[in-house]
Amino acid sequence: MTLLSLLDYASVFVFALSGALVASRAQLDIFGFIFIASLTAVGGGTLRDIILNRDTVFWVANPGYIGLAALAAFLTFFTAHLLESRYRAILWLDACALAVAVPAGVAVALAMGQPPAIVIIMGIVTGCFGGLMRDVVCNEVPLVLRQGELYVTCALAGASVTLLVLYTGLPMSVALLGCAAT
């Protein structure tokens, strides 16, 4: 359970950073940053919890996740202008977040005793839908489609590997995505 929530925290934080960078590109104010960061951060996991009909959505059980997303939004708000290329950073962050969110989704579905096909799909849902919601709300063509092959391949690979060697998939998918995003 502790590794699972660590994964959840890490993916929330990294997704929130990427959401805040998108907010920065769209020149929103601090509340727009927090809104988009939170949406990106918990969107995928919320959808996963709702589809699996979990008793409580993960961030309702522990509102600290939203606080963490708001913190990431704050940090980004005051440092985003220092970045050379925000678009490049978004790609990188999305890849990293995917790499942690997919195993988190897989772990939740596994813990609920779902069959392998559903476990893998939930990994993909957790990994992809946060960024998808962010792009849809900001009225951009979703990154997950523009970089489709890369994204879904990585998510699929990550989910499958995680399923095989429970949790060992994490470093491998980080490597996979890290190199792919460059």
Next chain:
Amino acid sequence: MTLLSLLDYASVFVFALSGALVASRAQLDIFGFIFIASLTAVGGGTLRDIILNRDTVFWVANPGYIGLAALAAFLTFFTAHLLESRYRAILWLDACALAVAVPAGVAVALAMGQPPAIVIIMGIVTGCFGGLMRDVVCNEVPLVLRQGELYVTCALAGASVTLLVLYTGLPMSVALLGCAAT
């Protein structure tokens, strides 16, 4: 319970009016009006009920809400052309709807015994996501982002005040938003 459902009805009606006005700007037909009006009217509350895992979504328990939204769409369909500026009216209606929807969301979350942080977030979700869905479906940049500071500040203020002096927050947030939207 009666004040709670009155708040719900009021926010459904006002959000439906704003949804119908957006449909009018997009030159949709009467069914488009009803569709967008209903989506805007019940979108935020539906999301709230789903995330909180309420037994029944509020308008499934009482389909009269959808009838009310359809009524608002009808009224708007035949009167929208009389308005001088539909955009200005949308801003106004959104502000009013926010002012009633936020306390409604707060009240539901409170009745379910959620902690304060979740109560405030649910107020914001109920208030913001109806209009957000409307703008996403109509392929516009969401008003909540273009007017971010205003919106979220008001929603946050409304939710916090409501939480403190249960229900007293309503007139105050109406005043806040009314003046801000001008």
Next chain:
Amino acid sequence: MTLLSLLDYASVFVFALSGALVASRAQLDIFGFIFIASLTAVGGGTLRDIILNRDTVFWVANPGYIGLAALAAFLTFFTAHLLESRYRAILWLDACALAVAVPAGVAVALAMGQPPAIVIIMGIVTGCFGGLMRDVVCNEVPLVLRQGELYVTCALAGASVTLLVLYTGLPMSVALLGCAAT
């Protein structure tokens, strides 16, 4: 139960074909095809199941639906270029899918003992939201709004007829939509 799942399979397959054609127009790769096809195929039914608070979302209970959507995406990926007009085909497929999805939605809501108003709304939700999500994610103005009158009228007619003469509505709505889409 068997006719119900046949309807579900048929609507999943036809919606997946239409989703894949939209992916083809957006020049996505094979993973984009599968992603959009699956989203279109199960989007409406998933929303229906979540709003009605069904114990398990239909494709979580039976992941074969996702497999079917992926199959449709594959078939489309290798044959879409043979079509003279993909836009015309999308209109046709959407009409057909609507004609099977609406009764499927109606049947599920009926089986859950919902009142008539909710049954009809669920028919419309199941029929319209798959295509709506597809268009929103692909950043297009939703077809359901551009062709609003046609769509919603057909969905409403289909749902009402299905409700009256349980299941007899299917061929009639096919006829209705078939002729309308031409």
